Structures are given as structure tokens and as C-alpha cells.
Amino acid sequence: MNSFGRIFRISIFGESHGLSAGILIDGVPAGLPLCDEDFEKDNERRRSGAKGTTPRKEADKVKILSGVFNGTTTGAPVLLLFENTNTRSSDYSKFTAIPRPGHADFTSSVKFGGFNDYRGGGHFSGRLTLGIVAAGVIAKKLLNNITINASLIEAGGMKDIEGAVNTALQEGDSIGGMIECRVNGLPAGLGEPFFDSVESLISHMIFAIPAIKGIEFGSGFSAAGMKGSEHNDNIISPEGKTETNHAGGINGGLTNGNELIFKIAVKPTSSISGTQRTINMQTKEMTDLQVEGRHDTCIALRVPVVAEAATAIVLADLMMLENKIQRIIK
Amino acid sequence: MNSFGRIFRISIFGESHGLSAGILIDGVPAGLPLCDEDFEKDNERRRSGAKGTTPRKEADKVKILSGVFNGTTTGAPVLLLFENTNTRSSDYSKFTAIPRPGHADFTSSVKFGGFNDYRGGGHFSGRLTLGIVAAGVIAKKLLNNITINASLIEAGGMKDIEGAVNTALQEGDSIGGMIECRVNGLPAGLGEPFFDSVESLISHMIFAIPAIKGIEFGSGFSAAGMKGSEHNDNIISPEGKTETNHAGGINGGLTNGNELIFKIAVKPTSSISGTQRTINMQTKEMTDLQVEGRHDTCIALRVPVVAEAATAIVLADLMMLENKIQRIIK
Amino acid sequence: MNSFGRIFRISIFGESHGLSAGILIDGVPAGLPLCDEDFEKDNERRRSGAKGTTPRKEADKVKILSGVFNGTTTGAPVLLLFENTNTRSSDYSKFTAIPRPGHADFTSSVKFGGFNDYRGGGHFSGRLTLGIVAAGVIAKKLLNNITINASLIEAGGMKDIEGAVNTALQEGDSIGGMIECRVNGLPAGLGEPFFDSVESLISHMIFAIPAIKGIEFGSGFSAAGMKGSEHNDNIISPEGKTETNHAGGINGGLTNGNELIFKIAVKPTSSISGTQRTINMQTKEMTDLQVEGRHDTCIALRVPVVAEAATAIVLADLMMLENKIQRIIK
Amino acid sequence: MNSFGRIFRISIFGESHGLSAGILIDGVPAGLPLCDEDFEKDNERRRSGAKGTTPRKEADKVKILSGVFNGTTTGAPVLLLFENTNTRSSDYSKFTAIPRPGHADFTSSVKFGGFNDYRGGGHFSGRLTLGIVAAGVIAKKLLNNITINASLIEAGGMKDIEGAVNTALQEGDSIGGMIECRVNGLPAGLGEPFFDSVESLISHMIFAIPAIKGIEFGSGFSAAGMKGSEHNDNIISPEGKTETNHAGGINGGLTNGNELIFKIAVKPTSSISGTQRTINMQTKEMTDLQVEGRHDTCIALRVPVVAEAATAIVLADLMMLENKIQRIIK
16 A cells, blocks of 8 residues: 555555656644745755765755645645656666666566566665655654754774775665664653554554554564663653663553654665676576676665655654644644 | 454453453454364463462453354354453552553553553453454454464563563562564565555554563664674565575565564563552652552563464454455355 | 545444444544444434334344443544344345346345345345444534534435335335435535545445445536526525525535435335346246245334434545544543 | 545545645556556536536646556555645635625635635535545546446526526526436445445545535435335345346445446535625624636536546455455556
């Protein structure tokens, strides 16, 4: 299902090398000021260009095609569109027969009977995160006293991220990374019992982002090796403030008013310069594959802003469900 | 929202010390043989009693209250009910004022204005996983040539799980654990693009299980420290078989036909015998807290069968979406 | 899908002659006083016994199996169960081979490959409206200053409803009826644009009730023959009060603050005493059919309370979406 | 919620005088040939220009912005966009203060706190049916052996529709109309029990179309005045063919394999030339209102193709749920 959320609800569409990518957002409260410039900062953070990211450059200028009138949202669905302009599709035609290791070439071809748009990963491209970032801009505006900060804290297993990227560039290889996201200013009691726990909803959204392979909240995987006496966070104020924060700000699936913290693991970019082995689906024989074209050395560099947006989208929806964001902004 | 799934869709309800816990399942295909005995094995795996688990013992006998006729499912919703019989509610009354560290006492009280059923965690109790396990029994029957196996591979940070539990028992402490789940026999192409990636759906369900704090697919968090040349799985057969399986059986959010593997982190049981510090919400002052009552030393011992059920539920739904399980079983 | 609603969300289950029928309700605000007696009045209105209704009598005593603690709702899902006790299933076995005209025997058998519970209509029985009425009781409590009144205004085409029923009883025939539902006290602005217009949601729920074949809002089908100058309702107060009410209280799919009015058509009970013609699915030949067993002469007599409940359920959900009912009742 | 459907799922957006209107469709099977020309015929049927319809003329040329590659659908979401070009917004500015009788001016302003796009009805405009018609084109292609035909059978209460329109034009008034829709070639067993009955789903979609005030299936409101012996349709073939069709092709909410028939009532266009009475929301006093601008004398003339599309959308989804339309078209 291409949709997510209950009140603040997003529906995604688009392809890497088709005409467009974007997002349709339902349930945006009326009366929120919104203009093209609002999207620039986060789009810029997401955009390629830094060392370790793909040389493909798109203007990535948003078009607000519905739901905004006289500079504010109207309460009707908001369509945000990004046109694709800088595409070089001839790079990709051969991957229909020869699926790239690590990519969705094989799986999407099986799923859609070969009718999938294979160019640049098509609908499975990281380019679709443009829509997530854009929806996140609106969600962040709704969460006005809540701050969400994600950052890359490790790349290729190293804290010296720039060094790790340089080494990988020299080797023609790619590297993964670890991202930490912290949210402050949340009220206690967000999240719904059982299936719509805060962890459930955030992980659902986070794993929709291409290349994510793990998520942990608070002490996460370390908690598996801890004792209860170490892990339990003593409560030290009537507002629920805790002495430690092993729970990552969530108890019983609900926010507890402390900092919400989670980490996510980003796998190395699947496209690498080196020779790889795969199958030629036409000849049914194994073959060498050399992936050319533009790609990121460390896709994780571009993920923090996407993770923030994903988090903001989930939290905006939960805040609306709790009536902490009204349907008309005054 | 207390529901999950698109066609094979479950809705959960119940409390630890109320009258019942259970699950309502929509979209179960007609014609599936189903009887009370089908639930016994997995319920027994989940039930308390082993060393390290709570001495509370419930019969946990399922009542099939709708959707089955003459020994087979009818296509109508299936209601599975478990009555609560062995409850000692007086143990819990004081936690309304004095929230236990690590529990949902504080957060659920905030969310529901103090109207929540606080006895034994109420709706936030691990007892609700009875319904998940029961729905999992049906899902597993639908996935008849697909095998799902979850097991506890570490407890308290140790591979010697029995030893770890014994130590914790002696210390009056609790420990967490790590669970690995492996699925074999899956077709390629399951999962939906973007929001309903296989990782998104499985993690959503897994984090609904109380005490889970992390999940990783394939090489997961290790992938964050790897190079693309290490992580990419070479494809070695026209059916998509890969040489290695760092992807954990998923590319682009879709199954690739290889073994699906993920690991989950279970935090230590929040209830421990030792003295803890928390706030008395009435006096607004800090206080010592001694949690009595029955509880598990290592709740992770009981999670594998729940994780299997959660996985089966997600996969049954995806198989139905792909028409690989028909709406009438013949 | 056996569920309906976005926040106040119901999931239905059960069979006419199985063990139970009932409803599971998610999103019920916490803090609403609720006890068994609350259900008696509307259940009594729905129950059989009046002239023209089936002689089958069930106690129809609700069991509140989850979501209520110390006499108030907790915010967790509420399960309401009705056990079936007074069933005579042998009456129905032959309809597997010989489908009754007007009933779901043929269609449900096709849909579920013959695995459906055919006894008394099984899951397609009017008995399932017990759950709707019960959920409606809760919805009405939430809508405390809003009044919903439905009544039978015609039966068998006559305003003299008692006379019409008597005649039909003498003839061994059944009759249909027309019901009018009026809602007062609604705020303006309920309903969501386009797909979740008030008419869309109410009609969706109303047509879930067995035997309903038509619905019209305000002047409805008469409007098709009117001129705009006749049909338009002049607005005569700043609160939106209109001079006439041809719109039935809805403009653009949203409530306008005037009385919400709609009418629904109930077909005659399908079970009649006279001989009917149908097919024997085993011999593939036409045959006479004489339907015995207990049935209503005029099922429409029992529909008003169900229609009220359906309406209340929709409106409670819309009020919650607009934050006009909070998630904690104070 | 701006979305509808479970597998074949549409999400609508747009405004009458904003930049665009359109629709996003999820769940479209892969492999369906699709090009711009496919939309022309139904768009032409919907377009203004005939006598009795508004003189506003839009090119209404579809832009397929995602989900199609090399002339066939890919399985990814399909975005269909219509740009608005021929708009004259100055006509509408005064309706913010002076709501037009029969329109959504008042209700949408209340709902969205005055932030709604009021121009030409904004998001509440009949122009949004462009998206419905476009999605219907795809749905009809999927339902290839099923025929759906809707036609206007009465206008202003008369069978002589052209005469009725001419009279209304001369009088500067508007008229309503009655539309009949017939579907042939459906299998038996479509529809889901209870909430997703065929009547529930079709009525939900139909009432999303602006100006619809009633719907009836088969003999509909006449059934309320009938006897069971008249209304029941004798079954005369093992395939479920019935002698009469008072049920309109639906029993128990499921299709029975006979012709599906329903009628809908369209109210007169709200915009009329004559003077009307309404409130000036600024002065709080009543005032005369003269609605100028372009509008339809008989909006019902344009509804048949929209009703067909709405029906096709519902049926395509139900066919996919029953696996009668596969997710890859071969």
C-alpha cells in the first residue's frame, strides 16, 4: 500500500527516471502557512553533491499543485510534485536481463512480471525519498515546539566519517553508516496501544526508506545483554522524567516525555565500481557485472534528513490523533 | 489502531486481569480445517512454567467463538477468546500512584487519564500475545510449505542461556535476550513497494510485542560498518539464489526467494525483586519501590513463538495480496 | 472488510446459529461510564416479540469482555459479546442444496465455496445487527447532546402500519417498510471532503444492514424532479440555519448545522410461508420450496434502532476526527 | 479521508480554480497497456459543452506522471493530473462572505476556518470528478468483459430530457435528474460480508460525487411497499439466474450473477440565475444574492460517465480481492 498514516496521511508515487516523483498528503490542518521556500533547506540537505554522494544533480524544486491557497493550507489534500529532468536512462537498460547484486532489479522484476520501470531503480529508487522529505517539512511545521535531529554518527564502522568516505572513494567501493535520531519536546502518552506503538510506527516508516537494515530504540540491542536492574529507568519527577534513558523515551509503546532516541543502520550503497558476479537471466548463466553510472559512495550521508522527515510524519499523525494538533491552525 | 493487515487482518483486545484476552481475524480463507487442538502446541510454547518464567499458570484454552463451522473456517471473521481465570489483582493496586520503572504504568495512565486498567499492565500486558500466537497458528496453517523458526540465541549477553537464567534467578534480577527468526520456502516478490516493504511490515508487528527494543534484517547493524563489495550478495541462480545472504532475504523491500532472516532484541523483564526508585504521584516525592507478584526472570524465553506468529501473520497477508493463498482452500 | 470507522472503529463477527455474535470497538474514549444495563433499552427495541416479528426469543444479554474497568471505559478496545442460545439449526440444513429466493444462500455459498455457515443465514443474518446496536449505545453516549430518532413511517406501502402487518400475517406474506431518521444538535462542518462525505459514510453503514435497498437524504429522489429555485435552501441565520431543508442537513458532503434527515427503504422479509420456485443445486432442476421456521413478517419493524445505531457510529467517529469528542471523557 | 479502496485504491486531490485536479491510483496491476488516448472518450463525455452544461471549456488533457513505462502500467502508483487553465477566479471572491444556497460555501468555511479555497467550490467542485472518470478508465480496462452503462433517464421529472433542459434554460433555472446504471457480466460472489457489501461500497463512492442525494438498488424504494411474494426473485438456473430482478443483482450484499442495477438522484445545480436569499456573514444580515458566472443548467447530464467510473472503481477492487483480476496482466 502506497499510503501511511491515519489522519496526517501520505501517499507516495514516482520513479527515478520517469516524469516525476512526489507525495500526496491528506489531513493537513487548514491554516498552516506554506510556500515553496519552506522546502528548500531540507531538500538541500537531502540533495546530492557532497563528497561521497552522486554527481547527479536535480533542481528538486517543489511544485505545490493542490491544497494551498493564498499562502496557507486549505485543509484539502496537498500534492507536492518534483519533476525529473536530469536523467540518463540508457545507463540502465541492461539490468533487465542482468540484475545487480543488492538492488531491487531481480525482486521487482519478479513481482511485476518484468513490467517494472527498471531505470535507476524506478519506483524503488532513493529518489522517492524526496517526497518523504517534503512531507516531513510540513510535519515539522506542525510540530513547532518539538525538535527532531538526526545525524550520521558512524560510516564504514568509523567515527571519522570524512576519512571513511575518502578511503571508500579511493577504493571505488561503498560504505554503510549508522544514524542516530533524537526528538525533544514530546508530550507523554503519544502512540496507540499494541499495533500502533511508537516503535511500530516509526520502524514501519523508517524501513520504507531504501537501504535501511536495522533499527533500535534506546539501548536497543545492548538491552538484550542487560539486567533489569541496569536497564530500568528510575522515574525522578512527577512529569515522568527518568534518571537514565535506556528505554529511549518509550514505555509500553507510548512516549514517556523523555528524549525519544533511536538508531538506524544503513547498508552500503549497492552500486559499486568493482566487478561483481550475477546471473544473466536470458542465458541463465553467471556473468561478470560492472556497474557504471552515477551513484553515492555513502548513501547514509543523505539519510539523516529523510529519517527526520519519517519521524516527523509519524509524530504529527500521533499528535493529531491525540488532539494536540488541531485541524485548524490558529 | 488495534488492527493490522490488509486481507488477513487481525484486531486485538483484552487485559491481563480483566475477563479475557483474544483476537478477531478477518479475511481467513474459507475451507481451512481448524479445531481447538491446533492451538495447543504453540500456546504451550508460549505458556509460563519453564525455569525463568512466571509461576502464574493459566489454562489458556482457546474458545473459537465465530467463523468456524463443521471443523473448517467459513470465510467469516474468526473470534478466538481466552478467558482469564488465575488472576490476583490486589498485587497491582498501588502502582496507580507509584509507577514501576520500565513498565507502562506511567505512560498509560497519562494517555488514558487514569482510567486504564492498571492490573498486571492491563491492555499493555504480555498476556495479549496469546492472541498473536493464536492468529499465528492460523497463519502458519495457510503458509503450509513455508517454515518459520525463531529461537533464543542469547540471554543476558550469553550463549549459555540456562546458565544466564540461573544466575539471574539467584540474583533476583532479570535479563534480556536476543532472538533469531528464519523463514524458508518463501517465493520471491512478496512485499509491496515503499511503505509496505517486508521489513516495514515485520518490524511493525514485532514492535507491537511488549519488551522488543530492536530489529535487524540480514547483517543488519553490521552492515553499517561494511563495504558494498562485502555486503552485496552475488546472484548465482536464475531463481535468484544468492551466494551469501547479507540482505536477509529482502531486496528493495521485497523477498528475494532466499532465507528470510532477522534478529530482535528483547529487554530484560521490567519487574525485578530489588528495590527501585520512582515517584509517588500523589505525594510528588521519590520513593523506594519493591515489586512483588509473579513475573518472568527472562521474558525473552517466551518470545520466540510470538515472533514466529507475528511473522506468519505478515506473510500470510502478503501471500494473499499476491494471490498465492486463495480465498477458498481446496 | 469486517471493520468500519477511522478512530471510533468497529469490527463485527458472529453467526445466527453459531456460538455468538458481537462487536469489537476500537477508539472508545477513556472514562465513559458503561455497564450492562446501558444496553438493555436499545436491545429491547431491536429484539423480536412484537406482532410481525419472529417468535424466536433470545435473552440477548451483553457480555462486556474487555475495555471496561471499575465501571468506565479504559481507552482499550471494547469487546461486546452475545451468546446464541435459542437456536434450532435443523430447520436450515436443506438450504445448502436449495437456495431460498431473496436470501444470501446462493451468493454466500458461491463466495465461500460451500464452507459458509448456512444455518439461519450464518454470518449474513440480521442477528449480527445486535453488535451494531450495542456499538450504537456507546456512540450515542458519546454524542450526548445530539439526538437521533429513527421510526418506521410506512409498511407495505401504507401509513397504517399495524393494519399492514395484520394483513400480511393473515396472508402468510411479508412486507417491506420505509424508515426515516432525524438527527438534531449536530455542529456544522462534520464530514470529510470527497470520499468521506456524510452521505457516503452513513450510506456505507446503512447498506451493511441486511434488507436495505435504498437511501435518500433530504428531498432525495424528489430532488431529481425539482428546479434549483425550489430545491436550494435559503440561509437565514449566521449559524447557517436554512428556511427549508431540502438538503437534509448536508451541503458539499458536510453537515450544515440543520437537522440531518434521511430515509431508507427496507425490502420485505425474504422468508415467506407461500410456495416459491428455485433450483435444486444437486439435481440442477427447478423445485418448489416451502420455507418453514421462525421469521419476521415485517423486518422493517426492527430496523429503526439499528439505523439509529449505524448513524451514531458514523457521527461519533466524525466528531472524534473534529476533536469535538476528546479521547478522555472528563 | 481522500482515499478509497483496498487493493485498487484511489486518492483524490485538486481544486476547481487552483493549479490542478487529479487522482493517484495504487494497486493498478502491472502490464496493462495505457496511453493518453485511453482517457479521451470518457473525458469527452464528462466535459462541458452540450446544451444545459456550463460554457466553461477545459482541454482536460490527462498527464500520466507516474506508474506507466513503455506504454504499460508498471505496478507502481499511477498519478493522473489535469491542469486547470481556463479559470476566472474573480467571479467567486464575494462568496466568502455571502454563502450561496445549496453550495458548500458555508460548510467548508466552517470546517476549515475560512482557509478553504472558495473559488468555484475549490476542493468541493464537480471538477474533481475528472479524477474519478480517469481512474474509471483504468478500472474499466481491467474489467474487460464486464459492461457498465449509466444513462440519464429523467430530468426535471420528465422523460423528455431535451425538452426539460430547454425549459429550464429559458427560465434561467436549473433542474435535477435521475440516472440508471446497469452492469452486466459480473460473476456471483463479489462483495464482502457486512460492511463491505456491494451496496455499501457503491453508495459510498456514488455519494462522493457532488450533487447526489439518493441511491436505490433494484426495486429500491418501491420494495418498501412490496410483499415478499412479489419481491423475491425465483432462481431459475444453477448459475443463479433469476426470473425477475427486484434485488438489482445483489443478495446478502454479494453479487448474484444477474444484472446489477441501481438508480441515483441528482439534485438541481445549485447555481441559478434568479435572486436568492442568504446571509451576509460579515454584517450578519440577510441579503439578496445573484449568482453569476458559468454553470450547468442540468448537472445530471454530466453525471452518467462519473457514475460508471465510480462503479468500475468499486468493482475492480472487489475483483482483485477475489483474485479474478491478477496483479500482473498477461
